[in-house]
Amino acid sequence: xxxxxxxxxxxxxxxxxxxxxxxxxxxxxxxxxxxxxxxxxxxxxxxxxxxxxxxxxxxxxxxxxxxxxxxxxxxxxxxxxxxxxxxxxxxxxxxxxxxxxxxxxxxxxxxxxxxxxxxxxxxxxxxxxxxxxxxxxxxxxxxxxxxxxxxxxxxxxxxxxxxxxxxxxxxxxxxxxxxxxxxxxxxxxxxxxxxxxxxxxxxxxxxxxxxxxxxxxxxxxxxxxxxxxxxxxxxxxxxxxxxxxxxxxxxxxxxxxxxxxxxxxxxxxxxxxxxxxxxxxxxxxxxxxxxxxxxxxxxxxxxxxxxxxxxxxxxxxxxxxxxxxxxxxxxxxxxxxxxxxxxxxxxxxxxxxxxxxxxxxxxxxxxxxxxxxxxxxxxxxxxxxxxxxxxxxxxxxxxxxxxxxxxxxxxxxxxxxxxxxxxxxxxxxxxxxxxxxxxxxxxxxxxxxxxxxxxxxxxxxxxxxxxxxxxxxxxxxxxxxxxxxxxxxxxxxxxxxxxxxxxxxxxxxxxxxxxxxxxxxxxxxxxxxxxxxxxxxxxxxxxxxxxxxxxxxxxxxxxxxxxxxxxxxxxxxxxxxxxxxxxxxxxxxxxxxxxxxxxxxxxxxxxxxxxxxxxxxxxxxxxxxxxxxxxxxxxxxxxxxxxxxxx
Numbered sequence: 001x002x003x004x005x006x007x008x009x010x011x012x013x014x015x016x017x018x019x020x021x022x023x024x025x026x027x028x029x030x031x032x033x034x035x036x037x038x039x040x041x042x043x044x045x046x047x048x049x050x051x052x053x054x055x056x057x058x059x060x061x062x063x064x065x066x067x068x069x070x071x072x073x074x075x076x077x078x079x080x081x082x083x084x085x086x087x088x089x090x091x092x093x094x095x096x097x098x099x100x101x102x103x104x105x106x107x108x109x110x111x112x113x114x115x116x117x118x119x120x121x122x123x124x125x126x127x128x129x130x131x132x133x134x135x136x137x138x139x140x141x142x143x144x145x146x147x148x149x150x151x152x153x154x155x156x157x158x159x160x161x162x163x164x165x166x167x168x169x170x171x172x173x174x175x176x177x178x179x180x181x182x183x184x185x186x187x188x189x190x191x192x193x194x195x196x197x198x199x200x201x202x203x204x205x206x207x208x209x210x211x212x213x214x215x216x217x218x219x220x221x222x223x224x225x226x227x228x229x230x231x232x233x234x235x236x237x238x239x240x241x242x243x244x245x246x247x248x249x250x251x252x253x254x255x256x257x258x259x260x261x262x263x264x265x266x267x268x269x270x271x272x273x274x275x276x277x278x279x280x281x282x283x284x285x286x287x288x289x290x291x292x293x294x295x296x297x298x299x300x301x302x303x304x305x306x307x308x309x310x311x312x313x314x315x316x317x318x319x320x321x322x323x324x325x326x327x328x329x330x331x332x333x334x335x336x337x338x339x340x341x342x343x344x345x346x347x348x349x350x351x352x353x354x355x356x357x358x359x360x361x362x363x364x365x366x367x368x369x370x371x372x373x374x375x376x377x378x379x380x381x382x383x384x385x386x387x388x389x390x391x392x393x394x395x396x397x398x399x400x401x402x403x404x405x406x407x408x409x410x411x412x413x414x415x416x417x418x419x420x421x422x423x424x425x426x427x428x429x430x431x432x433x434x435x436x437x438x439x440x441x442x443x444x445x446x447x448x449x450x451x452x453x454x455x456x457x458x459x460x461x462x463x464x465x466x467x468x469x470x471x472x473x474x475x476x477x478x479x480x481x482x483x484x485x486x487x488x489x490x491x492x493x494x495x496x497x498x499x500x501x502x503x504x505x506x507x508x509x510x511x512x513x514x515x516x517x518x519x520x521x522x523x524x525x526x527x528x529x530x531x532x533x534x535x536x537x538x539x540x541x542x543x544x545x546x547x548x549x550x551x552x553x554x555x556x557x558x559x560x561x562x563x564x565x566x567x568x569x570x571x572x573x574x575x576x577x578x579x580x581x582x583x584x585x586x587x588x589x590x591x592x593x594x595x596x597x598x599x600x601x602x603x604x605x606x607x608x609x610x611x612x613x614x615x616x617x618x619x620x621x622x623x624x625x626x627x628x629x630x631x632x633x634x635x636x637x638x639x640x641x642x643x644x645x646x647x
Contacts, residue, residue, distance in 0.1 A: 040246035040247055053204050109156035130145075153177040156181050240426065244426060263290055343409070356435075415435065416429075417430070426444055512544070515597075551584075
């Protein structure tokens with residue numbers, strides 16, 4: 001497999017592997033309490049910010065393809081010179097429309113080419129971007145627009161425009177944002193409006209920006225309460241983009257020989273998608289946009305764009321794995337896929353042990369078995385991802401270790417990362433030549449991670465935000481005088497400084513017996529196994545741990561088809577079928593393997609419906625809103641513990 005050959009070649013390139021210098025700080029008994037990684041990129045100088053990237057590209061390499069845009073079913077190249085011209089035209093239009101230096105423009109759209117143009121145009125005009133998820137409700141839009149003071153609101157579709165009009169209707173007429181629509185020709189309208197503005201005005205506004213200038217106010221999707229606006233500067237975004245590019249891109253180019261390209265499908269209202277966009281533009285990595293992360297809509301785009309790497313969330317990799325198994329079952333080869341899965345984990349573990357620690361590696365029998373299943377199973381997985389993919393980055397929540405190993409055996413190395421909006425996206429990432437499945441890697445160069453006495457993960461560095469918008473009290477709660485940001489997540493550092501996230505501080509369950517249980521590891525492992533859709537682990541102040549579980553609709557449809565049952569079988573009947581209950585029990589048993597008996601799930605209940613963003617049970621970044629779920633399924637949780645009283 002190409003990716004394993006990459007690692008073999010990489011093993012001979014210590015100059016690449018050891019570029020980022022790591023410093024470990026140990027506490028009592030030699031345990032690592034802090035890890036620092038030296039910066040690989042120099043901080044930007046005054047007069048040089050991410051707003052300049054399109055223009056530097058156009059000057060240095062005008063014919064370089066920086067974006068591929070989907071038009072009439074084809075991916076057509078956009079050169080650096082063309083992109084810079086479009087950014088300039090839109091920036092001039094924003095200035096003509098009244099955007100002042102330091103003014104804020106709210107941008108509400110799915111991931112698409114125009115988002116990228118408008119984001120850089122807002123910066124070039126001296127403004128600040130306020131992203132809004134395209135699925136936001138009128139109440140959410142109203143809050144973000146009012147709190148941020150955005151003077152302009154650019155939306156994607158007529159439907160978005162209708163919701164936005166409703167949202168801002170109650171705001172004072174003076175200062176109410178002007179609404180423009182991308183599908184209604186907003187980018188062309190701005191270009192026409194700004195025809196009389198001189199290019200020099202855009203250049204002057206860009207030159208006035210500094211690393212300390214606010215670039216964006218990014219509102220957290222919020223699992224509880226109103227979202228808070230994270231103030232991120234141009235320096236924050238540059239520290240993130242430049243250091244990750246310097247860490248990853250030279251190695252991928254030197255080892256793979258491929259021209260890097262990626263299809264971006266994460267929401268650009270989320271900071272991870274946003275910083276990937278900036279990083280790709282900085283490194284002149286060919287970038288395409290896809291508006292959906294739904295597997296059925298994303299897969300054809302991956303096959304047509306054929307990226308060399310992608311950045312996704314565990315949900316994507318879980319669904320690709322599940323699709324592979326479903327396809328095998330339709331062909332009567334479900335047990336064969338299960339064997340391929342087990343062989344993949346064993347092979348990847350042995351191969352990585354040899355690469356990282358000089359172990360024996362996989363034996364002849366295991367190697368031959370992996371080769372056979374590459375023909376039968378693994379190559380189909382690669383095809384689903386476009387055929388050229390050799391690397392992926394996963395963030396948002398922990399990726400199941402065995403799932404990571406499965407993809408490794410299939411020829412795709414998944415590097416895990418960890419971060420928050422407050423850290424400009426990734427705060428840690430697995431070093432490209434030092435994979436370690438089950439961890440989220442080392443600090444991004446120029447950053448440090450510390451584990452507090454209570455296990456909370458603290459982060460420091462140029463990537464860390466400076467304040468919440470209009471909320472100094474909330475800022476003081478998470479930022480100390482030395483610049484350490486308290487993430488609210490729990491974690492631990494291994495002997496080499498790699499971080500493993502063990503849970504969310506506020507989500508810790510305490511059983512009536514006094515046992516502290518982190519639900520995250522159980523939930524993550526449950527979701528990685530079909531037919532599980534979403535789930536929530538419960539047990540706070542109860543005698544044992546339980547779970548409320550939904551079924552994935554695609555998995556259920558496949559399950560019914562394999563058993564020749566009617567496709568319209570009500571979900572109320574499906575969840576009572578002893579065979580589906582047995583399949584779920586297997587997933588529960590798998591989750592329980594990761595914890596002690598006292599932390600394991602003793603009972604579960606299957607429920608109809610889904611946890612989704614539409615019904616308010618998931619955030620736009622697919623995180624569970626625990627309070628909302630607990631309120632929605634209060635009766636089912638009570639039934640788990642026999643707490644319902646006869647009526």
